Amino acid sequence: MEFENKENKYLKAKERVAEIKKFYTSLIFYVVFICALAGLNYYVNELRHPWFLWAAFGWGIGIFFQALKAFRWTPFIGKNWEERKMKQFMEEEENNNNSN
Numbered sequence: 001m002e003f004e005n006k007e008n009k010y011l012k013a014k015e016r017v018a019e020i021k022k023f024y025t026s027l028i029f030y031v032v033f034i035c036a037l038a039g040l041n042y043y044v045n046e047l048r049h050p051w052f053l054w055a056a057f058g059w060g061i062g063i064f065f066q067a068l069k070a071f072r073w074t075p076f077i078g079k080n081w082e083e084r085k086m087k088q089f090m091e092e093e094e095n096n097n098n099s100n
Contacts, residue, residue, distance in 0.1 A: 023063075023070035030063050 037052035068074070 019070045023066050030059055
């Protein structure tokens with residue numbers, strides 16, 4: 001039983017490390033390609049029309065959400081929120097049962 005628990009923790013940790021590694025790889029590709037697009041944009045029209053920013057913005061949104069997932073940052077719906085909501089619903093159910 002204890003061996004299975006340790007193995008389970010190891011596999012979860014390994015998954016998490018792979019997820020973070022994937023995020024950093026995506027971030028590096030993002031920086032490289034956006035810099036290349038910015039260079040191309042400068043070469044073509046000397047940034048008079050900075051069209052590369054559209055690509056940076058769109059891809060940046062994806063990178064942002066990937067970071068949220070990789071680092072498990074959920075400011076609004078975290079573990080504390082879940083516990084508070086569960087307590088709230090349990091109390092509401094108890095109050096409904098007592099009033100009937």
